[in-house]
Amino acid sequence: xxxxxxxxxxxxxxxxxxxxxxxxxxxxxxxxxxxxxxxxxxxxxxxxxxxxxxxxxxxxxxxxxxxxxxxxxxxxxxxxxxxxxxxxxxxxxxxxxxxxxxxxxxxxxxxxxxxxxxxxxxxxxxxxxxxxxxxxxxxxxxxxxxxxxxxxxxxxxxxxxxxxxxxxxxxxxxxxxxxxxxxxxxxxxxxxxxxxxxxxxxxxxxxxxxxxxxxxxxxxxxxxxxxxxxxxxxxxxxxxxxxxxxxxxxxxxxxxxxxxxxxxxxxxxxxxxxxxxxxxxxxxxxxxxxxxxxxxxxxxxxxxxxxxxxxxxxxxxxxxxxxxxxxxxxxxxxxxxxxxxxxxxxxxxxxxxxxxxxxxxxxxxxxxxxxxxxxx
Amino acid sequence: xxxxxxxxxxxxxxxxxxxxxxxxxxxxxxxxxxxxxxxxxxxxxxxxxxxxxxxxxxxxxxxxxxxxxxxxxxxxxxxxxxxxxxxxxxxxxxxxxxxxxxxxxxxxxxxxxxxxxxxxxxxxxxxxxxxxxxxxxxxxxxxxxxxxxxxxxxxxxxxxxxxxxxxxxxxxxxxxxxxxxxxxxxxxxxxxxxxxxxxxxxxxxxxxxxxxxxxxxxxxxxxxxxxxxxxxxxxxxxxxxxxxxxxxxxxxxxxxxxxxxxxxxxxxxxxxxxxxxxxxxxxxxxxxxxxxxxxxxxxxxxxxxxxxxxxxxxxxxxxxxxxxxxxxxxxxxxxxxxxxxxxxxxxxxxxxxxxxxxxxxxxxxxxxxxxxxxxx
Numbered sequence: 116x117x118x119x120x121x122x123x124x125x126x127x128x129x130x131x132x133x134x135x136x137x138x139x140x141x142x143x144x145x146x147x148x149x150x151x152x153x154x155x156x157x158x159x160x161x162x163x164x165x166x167x168x169x170x171x172x173x174x175x176x177x178x179x180x181x182x183x184x185x186x187x188x189x190x191x192x193x194x195x196x197x198x199x200x201x202x203x204x205x206x207x208x209x210x211x212x213x214x215x216x217x218x219x220x221x222x223x224x225x226x227x228x229x230x231x232x233x234x235x236x237x238x239x240x241x242x243x244x245x246x247x248x249x250x251x252x253x254x255x256x257x258x259x260x261x262x263x264x265x266x267x268x269x270x271x272x273x274x275x276x277x278x279x280x281x282x283x284x285x286x287x288x289x290x291x292x293x294x295x296x297x298x299x300x301x302x303x304x305x306x307x308x309x310x311x312x313x314x315x316x317x318x319x320x321x322x323x324x325x326x327x328x329x330x331x332x333x334x335x336x337x338x339x340x341x342x343x344x345x346x347x348x349x350x351x352x353x354x355x356x357x358x359x360x361x362x363x364x365x366x367x368x369x370x371x372x373x374x375x376x377x378x379x380x381x382x383x384x385x386x387x388x389x390x391x392x393x394x395x396x397x398x399x400x401x402x403x404x405x406x407x408x409x410x411x412x413x414x415x416x417x418x419x420x421x422x423x424x425x426x427x428x429x430x431x432x433x434x435x436x437x438x439x440x441x442x443x444x445x446x447x448x449x450x451x452x453x454x455x456x457x458x459x460x461x462x463x464x465x466x467x468x469x470x471x472x473x474x475x476x477x478x479x480x481x482x483x484x485x486x487x488x489x490x491x
Numbered sequence: 492x493x494x495x496x497x498x499x500x501x502x503x504x505x506x507x508x509x510x511x512x513x514x515x516x517x518x519x520x521x522x523x524x525x526x527x528x529x530x531x532x533x534x535x536x537x538x539x540x541x542x543x544x545x546x547x548x549x550x551x552x553x554x555x556x557x558x559x560x561x562x563x564x565x566x567x568x569x570x571x572x573x574x575x576x577x578x579x580x581x582x583x584x585x586x587x588x589x590x591x592x593x594x595x596x597x598x599x600x601x602x603x604x605x606x607x608x609x610x611x612x613x614x615x616x617x618x619x620x621x622x623x624x625x626x627x628x629x630x631x632x633x634x635x636x637x638x639x640x641x642x643x644x645x646x647x648x649x650x651x652x653x654x655x656x657x658x659x660x661x662x663x664x665x666x667x668x669x670x671x672x673x674x675x676x677x678x679x680x681x682x683x684x685x686x687x688x689x690x691x692x693x694x695x696x697x698x699x700x701x702x703x704x705x706x707x708x709x710x711x712x713x714x715x716x717x718x719x720x721x722x723x724x725x726x727x728x729x730x731x732x733x734x735x736x737x738x739x740x741x742x743x744x745x746x747x748x749x750x751x752x753x754x755x756x757x758x759x760x761x762x763x764x765x766x767x768x769x770x771x772x773x774x775x776x777x778x779x780x781x782x783x784x785x786x787x788x789x790x791x792x793x794x795x796x797x798x799x800x801x802x803x804x805x806x807x808x809x810x811x812x813x814x815x816x817x818x819x820x821x822x823x824x825x826x827x828x829x830x831x832x833x834x835x836x837x838x839x840x841x842x843x844x845x846x847x848x849x850x851x852x853x854x855x856x857x858x859x860x861x862x863x864x865x866x867x
Contacts, residue, residue, distance in 0.1 A: 145603040148866055179808055201809045221776070221809065222765040224826050227521040247766050250825040270766075277810055278766040278774050389598040390623050390646075390654040398654050400597070404841050408784040432555055432837055433577045433597065434653055449626040450600050461808055465780050466841065468864050488844050488864070490524055 135471050139478040142452055144471065146387045147401035149463050150454075153474045155381035156186075156363065162379075163345060163362050164193040170349040175199045175218060175338065177360030180461045182486035183470060184212030186363065197241060199340075199358045203231050204489030206242070212485065216241035218338065220270070220305060220358070222251040222278065229258040236265050243336070245270040245305045247279050252293055259298030266302035267293050268336060271323060273306045273316040283319055287326035294332050303336035303355075310343035310372060313350035320353035343372035364460040367418050368411045382463065383420065383454035386435065388447045397437040397447050401455065403430040404466060409459040417455040422447060427455070511847050515854040518828055520847065522763045523777035525839050526830075529850045531757035532562075532739065538755075539721060539738050540569040546725040551575045551594060551714065553736030556837045558862035559846060560588030562739065573617060575716075575734045579607050580865030582618070588861070592617035594714065596646070596681060596734070598627040598654065605634040612641050619712070621646040621681045623655050628669055635674030642678040643669050644712060647699060649682045649692040659695055663702035670708050679712035679731075686719035686748060689726035696729035719748035740836040743794050744787045758839065759796065759830035762811065764823045773813040773823050777831065779806040780842060785835040793831040798823060803831070 135144050144150070167174040176190040177199040187198050187209060197216025200206040206217045223232055223244050236242045236259075246252045247270040259265045269289045272279030280286050286304060294301040304323055308316040316339060324334050339351050340358035348357040361368075364382040365375045386401035406416050408430060416427040416435065424441040439446050447453060457463050464470070465487055472479045511520050520526070543550040552566040553575040563574050563585060573592025576582040582593045599608055599620050612618045612635075622628045623646040635641045645665045648655030656662045662680060670677040680699055684692040692715060700710050715727050716734035724733040737744075740758040741751045762777035782792050784806060792803040792811065800817040815822050823829060833839050840846070841863055848855045 143602075145601060145866065222825075224763055224765055225521060226519075247768065248825055251765070254826075272768055276772070277768075277807065277812055279768055281768060387600055389600055389627070392623065392648055392653075392655055392657060396652070403783070403785060403838055407779070408786070408838070409779060410784070429653075431653065432841075436653055449598075449624055450630075462779055462784070465808075466864060467866065469866075488842060490521065490843065490845075 134469065135478050135481055137478050137480055141385060141471070141473050141476050141478060144385060146385050146452060147399075147405035148385050149467055149470060150383055150385050151364065151470055151472045152381045152383070153472050153479050155379055156472070159363050159365060159375070159379060159381060160190055160193050163359065164190075164195065166346060167348070167357060168194060172348055172354070173356035175356050175358045176363065177201070177340070177358050178205060178209060178486065180360035180363055180464060181470070182208075182464055182484045183482045184209060184214075184485055185482050187212070187214065190363070196356065199360070202489060203228050203235065205486040207231065207235055208486040208489065210235055210239045215239045218243045218245075218268070218305070218358070220245050220307065220340075222246055222248070222270070224251060224254055229254065232265070233258060233262050236263055242266065243268060243302050246289070246293070249289065249292060252289065252296060252299070256296035256298050262298060264298055264300050266300045268302040268305040268338065269293065269323075271304055271306045271319055273308045273319040274312045275307050275309045277307060279306065283322035283326055286319075286323035287330065290323070290327050290332055290334075291330055301332060303334035303338070305336075305338040307340045310341060311347070313344065313347045317351045317353050320351065324353055342369060343374055345374060361461060366460040367413065367456045367458045370456075377418075377456065380456045382457065382460045384417065384457055384463065386453055386455060388449055388451045388453065391447075391449050395438060395440045397425070397439055399435040399437060399453065400433060401435045402433045404432045405463070406430060406435065406455065406457055407459065407462040407466065409462050411458050413458050417457050420454040420456065422453065510845065511854050511857055513854050513856055517761060517847070517849050517852050517854060520761060522761050522828060523775075523781035524761050525843055525846060526759055526761050527740065527846055527848045528757045528759070529848050529855050531755055532848070535739050535741060535751070535755060535757060536566055536569050539735065540566075540571065542722060543724070543733060544570060548724055548730070549732035551732050551734045552739065553577070553716070553734050554581065554585060554862065556736035556739055556840060557846070558584075558840055558860045559858045560585060560590075560861055561858050563588070563590065566739070572732065575736070578865060579604050579611065581862045583607065583611055584862040584865065586611055586615045591615045594619045594621075594644075594681070594734070596621050596683065596716075598622055598624070598646070600627060600630055605630070608641070609634060609638050612639055618642065619644060619678050622665070622669070625665065625668060628665065628672060628675070632672040632674050638674060640674055640676050642676045644678040644681045644714065645669065645699075647680055647682045647695055649684045649695040650688045651683050651685045653683060655682065659698035659702055662695075662699035663706065666699075666703050666708055666710075667706055677708060679710035679714070681712075681714040681716075683716045686717060687723070689720065689723045693727045693729050696727065700729055718745060719750055721750060737837060742836040743789065743832045743834045746832075753794075753832065756832045758833065758836045760793065760833055760839065762829055762831060764825055764827045764829065767825050771814060771816045773801070773815055775811040775813060775829065776809060777811045778809045780808045781839070782806060782811065782831065782833055783835065783838040783842065785838050787834050789834050793833050796830040796832065798829065
């Protein structure tokens with residue numbers, strides 16, 4: 116809690132109300148606020164880990180979705196082999212929480228990040244990063260040549276069109292380059308493919324592994340990723356592990372992708388109807404600073420559980436404007452609280468310092484979002 | 492700074508590098524990170540305040556854009572009459588910083604917010620809120636009847652299609668209702684109009700004032716708002732004051748609206764090119780967790796100053812994918828730092844705990860974003 120929330124002229128009972136406590140009812144919480152259903156959360160962890168176990172795949176959850184060490188501990192307790200971070204600072208936060216096997220799936224560049232990366236590598240046993248260019252690799256090598264060696268995987272673009280080398284030949288070439296560089300250990304391959312791309316990903320990764328093998332270079336890790344097509348991970352047998360983040364909370368985009376059902380969505384945004392200016396318009400206190408503007412191809416900004424025909428057609432920063440035109444039955448009244456399944460959970464987590472968990476509407480715990488807002 | 496950034500096994504020089512310091516060069520800062528140009532900031536404050544002074548309008552800056560008390564102090568020092576907040580918690584943070592004249596332009600509902608609102612009203616002299624329904628007004632009255640009275644303005648929908656009563660008759664009726672309610676003082680009218688809507692706003696507000704006058708009820712404040720058409724504020728003479736937030740930083744949407752020039756944009760997102768997978772693709776380390784997904788009608792996610800023909804065509808959370816197809820000249824290389832004018836500054840402020848200011852590329856100061864991420 117920040118200092119200014121504890122001003123001396125605020126009554127003690129107000130200050131203590133800032134944080135929800137176990138036992139509180141969620142409908143009494145101030146809004147807007149994301150809430151996490153414990154049973155759905157546990158169900159999501161179990162379902163995905165069981166699938167990975169069934170197919171003999173190592174599983175590496177991506178913590179960007181929740182940024183909460185207690186949830187990563189639950190994922191590891193269920194059987195996950197390690198964790199995936201996207202930033203050095205996220206990895207620091209999770210190293211502080213005791214995690215040792217951390218893959219940072221990012222090209223690390225720049226003096227300040229390298230300083231921090233080396234300090235992190237010195238204090239945990241299983242740090243790994245990725246690279247897709249000799250610029251990144253040579254920068255890492257220059258820094259780590261006189262230090263504890265750093266493990267580096269080659270990032271491969273198997274169709275995701277983000278980062279990554281473009282061909283198996285380039286993957287093998289960069290892998291060989293890493294293997295020959297002082298201060299670096301070649302760790303294998305990594306891909307973040309587009310959904311429903313198992314065949315192309317398998318072909319790319321298998322050929323890269325084969326080319327490296329010809330050079331006498333093994334790939335200890337071949338890391339594939341993504342939630343939308345997670346249950347097709349076994350169709351990429353070249354991979355030794357799979358990474359996924361969103362599956363732990365799930366969201367509207369994952370329902371659409373067929374990954375889960377609406378009743379598997381563990382995160383809701385609790386919001387209050389603050390205005391009903393017209394018969395067909397409701398305004399809630401959740402705007403782009405609570406739901407974010409992520410559309411992910413949807414025409415509106417979230418799914419209202421209680422009024423499924425309602426359309427969240429516009430967001431300003433602290434207001435959401437809902438079109439009720441299609442609502443056939445009852446319509447929300449001023450003061451009513453509603454629950455929204457966000458289009459994208461991972462960006463919502465990044466807006467809030469704390470996350471409230473509940474079971475059947477009763478608060479079970481409040482967790483700090485430990486890695487929220489870390490700059491890089 | 493958070494506890495986990497100060498782990499004992501991190502070298503002191505690393506910990507001290509977490510926060511930029513005055514005198515640092517911005518091109519040496521880790522990315523992604525928003526930076527604020529001091530001279531542009533000062534120019535924006537002066538230009539808008541001069542316009543308001545010239546037209547005899549009181550000016551009430553909206554702090555949602557920056558959430559930083561030092562900037563609100565600069566706005567008040569330039570001549571602003573008070574400040575505008577959107578949440579009770581924002582108002583608390585600014586009351587802690589010494590501000591007394593605060594208008595919260597939101598319908599406040601719910602026990603926890605009312606408890607905090609009353610505590611806030613007890614400790615500052617000029618707290619005001621808005622309401623657009625008898626539900627909100629009656630809830631405020633029930634809470635404040637036995638307390639220090641609260642000033643309430645009627646929110647009017649003069650074309651913005653968000654909150655607000657729909658007609659001058661409704662405005663006058665709700666104003667009369669407030670004036671007759673125990674615990675409340677009628678404070679006047681407030682509108683957040685759509686841009687370029689001066690005539691309709693003037694007509695609505697003037698008629699509402701006249702109807703209330705017939706009932707013997709004065710409107711001490713008639714508050715109009717918005718940055719895009721800010722320089723048309725004098726076309727609404729019924730207003731006694733104008734509110735605006737975005738003008739202090741400005742952004743790509745304000746350039747498009749004709750409010751400012753590109754060289755008036757005080758906020759840039761500093762980002763590093765981390766990958767060049769193909770001839771036409773660059774990937775930067777600023778994604779939706781730095782730029783946000785706010786499109787505001789644009790086809791891409793920001794304007795790259797150094798490569799104006801580049802198109803930031805896609806964001807994932809920590810990556811921005813840039814299409815360089817249209818770039819005729821030099822193209823960015825891996826490791827290059829670029830500056831991006833965001834589509835929308837106000838949502839960027841809400842993602843970062845600190846804001847770095849600079850003059851001619853040298854850091855001048857680092858301010859905590861005091862009201863960032865306050866839940867409601």
